[in-house]
Amino acid sequence: MRILIKNGTVINAGGRQQADVLIDGDKIVALVGRAGEDAGVSDKAAAALLALGADETIDATGKWVIPGAIDEHTHMELPFGGTFAKDTFETGSRAAAFGGTTTIIDFAVQSKGKGLQEGLDIWMAKAEGHAVIDYAFHMIMSDVNGETLKEMDRIVDQGVSSFKLFTAYPGVFYSDDGAILRALQRSEKNGALILMHAENGIAIDVVVEENVLAGNTDPIYHGISRYPVFEGEATNRVIRLAEAAGAPIFIVHMSARDAVEAIQAARDRGTKAFGETCPQYLFLSLDDLGNGFEGAKFVCSPPLRAESGGHQEALWTALVKNDLQGVGTDHCPFDFEGQKELGRGDFRKVPNGLPGVEDRVDLMHDGGVVGGRITPARWVEIISANPAKIFGLYPRKGVVAVGADADVVVYDPNRKHTISAKTHHMDVDYSCYEGREVQGGSDVVISRGRIVVKDGEFLGKPGDGQFLKRETAHWVRKN
Ligand code: DUC
Ligand code: ZN
Ligand code: ZN
Numbered sequence: 001m002r003i004l005i006k007n008g009t010v011i012n013a014g015g016r017q018q019a020d021v022l023i024d025g026d027k028i029v030a031l032v033g034r035a036g037e038d039a040g041v042s043d044k045a046a047a048a049l050l051a052l053g054a055d056e057t058i059d060a061t062g063k064w065v066i067p068g069a070i071d072e073h074t075h076m077e078l079p080f081g082g083t084f085a086k087d088t089f090e091t092g093s094r095a096a097a098f099g100g101t102t103t104i105i106d107f108a109v110q111s112k113g114k115g116l117q118e119g120l121d122i123w124m125a126k127a128e129g130h131a132v133i134d135y136a137f138h139m140i141m142s143d144v145n146g147e148t149l150k151e152m153d154r155i156v157d158q159g160v161s162s163f164k165l166f167t168a169y170p171g172v173f174y175s176d177d178g179a180i181l182r183a184l185q186r187s188e189k190n191g192a193l194i195l196m197h198a199e200n201g202i203a204i205d206v207v208v209e210e211n212v213l214a215g216n217t218d219p220i221y222h223g224i225s226r227y228p229v230f231e232g233e234a235t236n237r238v239i240r241l242a243e244a245a246g247a248p249i250f251i252v253h254m255s256a257r258d259a260v261e262a263i264q265a266a267r268d269r270g271t272k273a274f275g276e277t278c279p280q281y282l283f284l285s286l287d288d289l290g291n292g293f294e295g296a297k298f299v300c301s302p303p304l305r306a307e308s309g310g311h312q313e314a315l316w317t318a319l320v321k322n323d324l325q326g327v328g329t330d331h332c333p334f335d336f337e338g339q340k341e342l343g344r345g346d347f348r349k350v351p352n353g354l355p356g357v358e359d360r361v362d363l364m365h366d367g368g369v370v371g372g373r374i375t376p377a378r379w380v381e382i383i384s385a386n387p388a389k390i391f392g393l394y395p396r397k398g399v400v401a402v403g404a405d406a407d408v409v410v411y412d413p414n415r416k417h418t419i420s421a422k423t424h425h426m427d428v429d430y431s432c433y434e435g436r437e438v439q440g441g442s443d444v445v446i447s448r449g450r451i452v453v454k455d456g457e458f459l460g461k462p463g464d465g466q467f468l469k470r471e472t473a474h475w476v477r478k479n
Contacts (some may be wrong), residue, residue, distance in 0.1 A: 008060025013381035014203035023406040024447040068102025068407030072387040073328025082104025095425040099358035100442035102407035131465030144179035159469025170200035184245035191472030198234035219295035223303035248272035255302040257314035276326035296340040331357035333428035392471035410444040
């Protein structure tokens with residue numbers, strides 16, 4: 001199948017160019033500059049390819065042609081608090097595609113007492129034959145010991161080159177400082193990247209207990225108990241451990257100004273510390289956790305932060321200045337009815353997580369580009385190029401260029417739509433952004449040369465998504 005995308009503006013992290021894009025099979029085979037622009041390939045060779053014709057021509061006049069977005073942080077079917085995140089790899093990846101995302105990196109989970117390989121095999125089986133777009137895995141390490149440290153190397157060899165550890169959730173995912181240091185030391189040898197959920201879970205539990213004893217059991221106390229300073233402290237601590245190990249580190253889902261300050265200070269002193277935030281921390285706040293039990297819809301960890309704390313502005317500034325490199329969703333959806341409701345009368349029992357995989361690209365376009373904070377090129381860098389580089393997928397993914405996978409989105413930067421659970425494709429009964437109008441939308445979404453979404457219609461097929469073996473974290477070691 002040959003697809004020609006004509007008359008569009010190609011936007012990559014490096015800038016924009018007026019060029020037509022030719023796809024043959026699963027690869028981009030030519031970029032042909034218009035209006036005298038050099039598209040970076042021999043126009044003669046490209047013209048020869050164009051002369052062969054295309055099976056389908058897409059007119060992208062007035063539209064942007066961008067690399068398919070990469071959501072570096074999702075949790076399909078994650079077991080949590082006695083239930084499972086509702087989206088499967090099929091429903092979640094389909095929703096991702098509607099939102100312009102053509103690759104997800106999900107978290108396989110090592111259960112306590114079990115091996116890493118066993119956890120990875122379970123997640124492979126969940127995804128294989130079901131995902132409609134390409135997928136890769138990080139590995140959650142719940143037990144760091146002699147055996148699992150050795151196993152890390154074998155997991156890296158299979159293309160799973162990042163491991164998430166937690167300073168939160170004592171008794172479940174929690175690792176102490178020694179375990180974190182050991183994993184960082186091992187990563188320095190095997191080329192993996194350690195990802196950290198950095199909140200001081202031991203301190204949080206003290207405040208949680210105080211609130212429960214005082215009868216403060218509404219969802220808002222989930223947010224109130226998890227102080228920003230607990231995130232700042234844990235972020236600084238794990239970065240210092242990375243410095244001791246001489247290893248790079250990546251802090252996931254950063255929400256607090258305190259944590260941003262820690263990563264900025266580390267980068268200023270030359271540490272290879274990287275990080276992401278999530279749309280919920282840029283667009284929502286602690287106020288959303290109010291309103292009685294309705295607030296359960298917004299329970300996630302780290303929590304949404306108070307408007308007054310300057311957290312959102314600190315996160316945006318860090319994105320602009322590249323102290324943060326990415327925005328993942330931490331997509332982990334639970335229905336309000338029957339799942340979030342498990343925590344009625346006790347916020348500790350509300351499953352943690354929000355839906356978002358479908359909305360990230362548009363929210364970041366609307367709040368970032370339309371909002372005047374970032375350029376279109378920086379938007380592409382945040383939603384696609386940087387995750388590809390940091391997580392070992394570049395230049396196969398993350399760029400519209402000859403030789404790259406044909407993951408391409410024709411994006412309308414002017415089309416407005418209103419986000420709603422009535423129209424979204426995620427398998428969850430509410431939206432955190434219900435009624436919010438956003439500017440920008442994906443008209444055509446192409447995943448490895450197959451049109452999976454066109455003008456609101458799903459044309460993909462479960463099982464077409466492939467597992468992506470990722471390289472080790474060489475990019476973060478050099479940058
Ligand atoms: N935070 C969440 O909100 N959900 C899943 C895991 C996590 O760390
Ligand atoms: Zn986490
Ligand atoms: Zn997560």
